[in-house]
Amino acid sequence: MSNFNLSWDNFFGNEPAVDYLRKNLAENIFPHAVIFSGIEGVGKRLAAEICAAALLCENPRDGAPCGVCDNCNLTAAHTHPDFYIVEAEETKTARNIKIGQIRDMQSEAALMPINSARRVVIIDGAELMNKAAANCLLKTLEEPPGQTIFILLTTNLSSLLMTIRSRCGTVRFDKLSAASIRDVLISKGVEDRDAGKFAAIANGSLGQALKFSTSDGAALRDKALDILNKLIANKLTNEEIFTAGAKFAEWSREKFANFIVHLQRLLRDVCFVGELEPYNSDIAARLAEMKLPERKIFLMIETGVEYRKRLRSNANLRLLAEAYLFQLRKIYGG
Ligand SMILES: [Zn+2]
Incomplete structure (x- = not known):
C-alpha cells in the first residue's frame, strides 16, 4: 500500500465547496469545465486532485x-495516463503558461482515455495563461472532447477571459479563519503559542501557515519588523545596513524576496490600521x-515591488539588499 493522500479527510475548511463537489461526484454530474477560485493556500489544488482521483477511481x-x-x-x-496537469513555467523574468503547453495538453485531451472512463486535466494558475494560451484553451472549452473534464485553478478570477469563465462552473474557496488554521496546526503537532502566531500572520491561507510552521517564516516577519523599527527610530545606520546586507547575502534570493513581502505587509498594516x-x-x-x-508608505511599498523585480536579474544579492535598505531610509528621511 502506498501512502495515498488524496482523501477528503486531509482537507480542511471550505465545507460548502467540498459538499458541493462531493455531491456532484457522487451523483455523477461533475461539470465538464469548472474553475476553483480563491487565494493561494486554501486547498484548491488538493481539492482538484481529490476530485481527479474520484473521477478516475474504479x-x-x-x-x-x-x-x-x-x-x-x-x-x-x-503517473495516471488519463490525468494531466498544466502548471506555470518559471523563467528569470516571468511566470506564465504558454500556448505550447496548452497545445500539448490538447493533443492528449483529444485521445480516448486509457485506464479510466474519462480524462481529467488540471490547469493550475489559469490567470498565468498569456493571451494566446487562453484563446487556445477557449477553443477546447467551446468544443470539449466528450470524455475530458477540465479543472482550472486561479487566484484571480477576474483576470480570466469572460469567454472562458462563461463556459465553466465556478467554485469559490474562501479564506480560513485564524482560529481554524490554528486548530489544524495544533492537530499537526505545532506548539499552541506558535500555532496562534502563524495563524495570525497567514491571512486566511492554511498553506501559508503551514509554510511558516515548517520554515522560518515567522522569523522572517520578525526580521522585517526589526528593520522597520530601526528605520522609524532613525537607527538604520550605514553600519546596520552593511551588517544586514552581509546577513542577507547568505540567504537565497527567494528568502530575501519573502523578507520584502513581510516588510510590505507590515507597511500596509501601518497604513490601513482600523480600515483593512x-x-x-x-x-x-x-x-x-x-x-x-501615507505618502512615504506608498513609496516604500513601490520600492519593495521594484526590488522584488530586480531580484530576478543577476544583480548581486548583497548590493541589492543594501540598496533596498538605503532607499527605504532615503524615503523615510525625505
Ligand atoms: Zn480508487
Missing part, C-alpha cells in the same frame, strides 16, 4: 476516491502606534 464512494485501486494510486503519484483586516493581527496594536505618512 470504486468511488460518496464522492471520494477509494484510495486502494490502481487508478487511485496512479493519480496520487501523478491586518495581515499581522498579533501585533496590530504595536503597528497602530507607528507614525508614518
Whole structure:
C-alpha cells in the first residue's frame, strides 16, 4: 500500500465547496469545465486532485476516491495516463503558461482515455495563461472532447477571459479563519503559542501557515519588523545596513524576496490600521502606534515591488539588499 493522500479527510475548511463537489461526484454530474477560485493556500489544488482521483477511481464512494485501486494510486503519484496537469513555467523574468503547453495538453485531451472512463486535466494558475494560451484553451472549452473534464485553478478570477469563465462552473474557496488554521496546526503537532502566531500572520491561507510552521517564516516577519523599527527610530545606520546586507547575502534570493513581502505587509498594516483586516493581527496594536505618512508608505511599498523585480536579474544579492535598505531610509528621511 502506498501512502495515498488524496482523501477528503486531509482537507480542511471550505465545507460548502467540498459538499458541493462531493455531491456532484457522487451523483455523477461533475461539470465538464469548472474553475476553483480563491487565494493561494486554501486547498484548491488538493481539492482538484481529490476530485481527479474520484473521477478516475474504479470504486468511488460518496464522492471520494477509494484510495486502494490502481487508478487511485496512479493519480496520487501523478503517473495516471488519463490525468494531466498544466502548471506555470518559471523563467528569470516571468511566470506564465504558454500556448505550447496548452497545445500539448490538447493533443492528449483529444485521445480516448486509457485506464479510466474519462480524462481529467488540471490547469493550475489559469490567470498565468498569456493571451494566446487562453484563446487556445477557449477553443477546447467551446468544443470539449466528450470524455475530458477540465479543472482550472486561479487566484484571480477576474483576470480570466469572460469567454472562458462563461463556459465553466465556478467554485469559490474562501479564506480560513485564524482560529481554524490554528486548530489544524495544533492537530499537526505545532506548539499552541506558535500555532496562534502563524495563524495570525497567514491571512486566511492554511498553506501559508503551514509554510511558516515548517520554515522560518515567522522569523522572517520578525526580521522585517526589526528593520522597520530601526528605520522609524532613525537607527538604520550605514553600519546596520552593511551588517544586514552581509546577513542577507547568505540567504537565497527567494528568502530575501519573502523578507520584502513581510516588510510590505507590515507597511500596509501601518497604513490601513482600523480600515483593512491586518495581515499581522498579533501585533496590530504595536503597528497602530507607528507614525508614518501615507505618502512615504506608498513609496516604500513601490520600492519593495521594484526590488522584488530586480531580484530576478543577476544583480548581486548583497548590493541589492543594501540598496533596498538605503532607499527605504532615503524615503523615510525625505
Ligand atoms: Zn480508487
